[in-house]
Amino acid sequence: MAEARRRTAVLISGRGSNLAALIEAAKAERYPAEIALVVSDNPDAGGLAHADAYGTPATVIDRRAFATKLDFDAELDDLLYANRIEIVCLAGFMRVLSPEFVTAWRDRILNIHPSLLPAFPGLRTHERALAAGVRVHGASVHFVRPEVDAGPIVAQGVVPILPEDTPDDLAARVLAVEHRLYPMALRLLAGGRVNVMGERVFINGERLAPEATLLSPSD
Numbered sequence: 001m002a003e004a005r006r007r008t009a010v011l012i013s014g015r016g017s018n019l020a021a022l023i024e025a026a027k028a029e030r031y032p033a034e035i036a037l038v039v040s041d042n043p044d045a046g047g048l049a050h051a052d053a054y055g056t057p058a059t060v061i062d063r064r065a066f067a068t069k070l071d072f073d074a075e076l077d078d079l080l081y082a083n084r085i086e087i088v089c090l091a092g093f094m095r096v097l098s099p100e101f102v103t104a105w106r107d108r109i110l111n112i113h114p115s116l117l118p119a120f121p122g123l124r125t126h127e128r129a130l131a132a133g134v135r136v137h138g139a140s141v142h143f144v145r146p147e148v149d150a151g152p153i154v155a156q157g158v159v160p161i162l163p164e165d166t167p168d169d170l171a172a173r174v175l176a177v178e179h180r181l182y183p184m185a186l187r188l189l190a191g192g193r194v195n196v197m198g199e200r201v202f203i204n205g206e207r208l209a210p211e212a213t214l215l216s217p218s219d
Contacts (some may be wrong), residue, residue, distance in 0.1 A: 001086065011040075013042045021182060026183075038059075073098045073100065087108050126171045156213055
């Protein structure tokens with residue numbers, strides 16, 4: 001008998017390109033996660049159309065309808081448990097979750113961030129990388145902690161910075177890596193290959209597992 005796939009919810013606020021990448025990856029027969037639910041805090045999120053196109057259940061919890069962050073998070077928590085969700089993926093989800101929610105779901109929430117953390121947390125990562133003059137940039141998938149863009153790193157993808165790059169050029173190159181990196185990281189977690197010891201991730205017992213790094217959009 002085939003092992004049950006881990007029921008995964010993807011939280012979005014915007015266009016949902018990483019959501020589409022996760023849903024597409026999960027169509028593979030041997031992929032260990034099932035995208036069982038999409039939740040948007042924005043009723044106008046473009047990513048809801050991706051969920052509809054793939055026939056993935058989706059719902060909106062409008063952030064504007066809640067007086068406090070804790071009220072929103074309690075509604076989200078109830079929804080996730082009602083749908084038997086085991087893993088949560090943040091994919092362009094622009095709301096900071098409360099420490100209480102993050103603690104309750106510790107080591108079961110992944111986020112993707114467009115930089116090589118811990119460098120350039122927060123917004124405008126591509127502009128900041130160019131201004132800093134770094135030679136490489138990329139994306140990171142990490143476990144969520146109460147601090148923004150913090151938490152043990154599961155996987156990273158690296159891209160070069162070229163002399164003629166604009167922020168838009170760099171963003172496009174990083175996004176191409178994100179669409180491969182996030183499905184890979186979810187596959188590792190859902191497949192039972194990720195362990196967190198302290199604040200470090202070990203994959204099959206290895207601290208620096210080669211398969212947790214992508215070196216370019218095409219590697």
